[in-house]
Amino acid sequence: MSQAETAPQSGTVHPRRTVDAHDPARRRNPLWTLGLLRSEIITMLRRHRTFALLGVLAAVPVLIGIAVRIETGGGGGGSGGPDGGAGPAFLAQVTNNGLFLVFAALAATVPVFLPMAVGVVAGDAVAGEASSGTLRYLLVAPAGRTRLLLVKYASVLAFCLVATLVVAASALAVGALLFPVGEVTTISGTRISFGEGLVRAALTALVVAVSLTGFAALGLFVSTLTGSGIGAMAATVGLLITVQILDSIPQLSGVHPYLFSHYWMSFADVLREPVHWDDLIKNFQLQGLYVAVFCSAAWARFTAKDITA
Structure with missing residues (x-):
């Protein structure tokens, strides 16, 4: 009698804790999801690799600013033709207004540096956890595969913005330190106030961050295909280089509008007066398509992935 009574009692101590940890109400709690996302973002930003990537990105504008300063001796530069290409037009204006260094630096980092950094983080998002053996422990918590994958992608998007x-x-x-600042001459040739120029610079940075969301989804999908973090990062960066090469071949112009990088430089249209939205909207639509396709593919792969292997 006493043995029959004590057996259930002794056996219910740990199972109750397990049930509490997997409480459906807790799993549906949005605050718990935000806590998981916060933990993931903090962990990502504290990695030495992330600091190194951000350090390299921060150094690019410094190098550009110093190079322009040495080249021009700090004197006034050219007027900067309105349609001489985003990069050249911005560089030509840097000596006249240091704010243009923001646009010039984004134009220099968008083709390679920024997406390569995003590719490293996205490729390591799931594969890195698998290779280190922590993925199975993450899924022991009441996160669920779908929720964990969403949190991983959200953390990669946070890195895109950061x-x-x-x-x-x-x-x-650097632009304010090395060059004068003031009214901004747009690519269209009109002048806007420095305050509005700052708003345009912030909007440009936001557009660039959104432009990387499609590639981030592709990197997340690649990350679910392998258990090697280094392999996933290498494959993601390799895809980036391949697509960039394809986008530069004139004979393949028919497929260019479907490549995730094709409209990346459309952020230059933010500095027109008025803003030209055609290519910007095409860019947003294309990134949305890539996000939908490759996030769905990542979910299908991850939910069926054998994490015990």
């Missing part, structure tokens, strides 16, 4: 803002903030500081 990385872009680091480039913009570094460029703004």
Whole structure:
């Protein structure tokens, strides 16, 4: 009698704790999800690799600013033709207004540096956890695979925004230090106030961050295909280089509008007066398509992934 009574009692101590940990009400609690996201973002930002990537990105505007300063001796530069290409037009205006270093730095980092950093973080998001053996322990918690994958992607998006803002903030500081600042001459040739120019710079950084969301989804999908973090990062960066090469071949112009990088430089249209939205909208639509396709593919792969292997 006493043995029959004590057996259930002794066996219910730990199972109750397990049930409490997997409480459906807790799993549906949005605050718990935000806590998981906060923990993931903090962990990502504290990694030495992340600091190194952000450090390299912050150094690019410094190098550009110093190079322009040495080249021109700090004197007034050219007027900067309105449609001479985003990069050249912005560089030509840097000596006249340091705010243009923000646009020049973004134009220099968007093709390679920014997406490569995003590719490293996205490729390591799931594969890195698998290779280190921590993925199975993450899924023991009441996160669920779908929720964990969403949190992983959200943390990669956070890195896209942080990385872009680091480039913009570094460029703004260096531009204000080395060159004069004031009214901004747009690519269209009109002049806007310095305050509106700052707003345009912030909007440009936001557009660049959004432009990287499609590639981030692709990197997350690659990360679910392998258990090697280094392999996933290498494959993601390799895809970036391949697509960039394809986008530069004139004979393949028919497929260019479907490549995730094709409209990346459309952020230059933010500095027109008025803002040209055609290519910007095409860019947002294309990134949304990539996000939908590759996040769905990542979910399908991750929910069926054998994490015990």
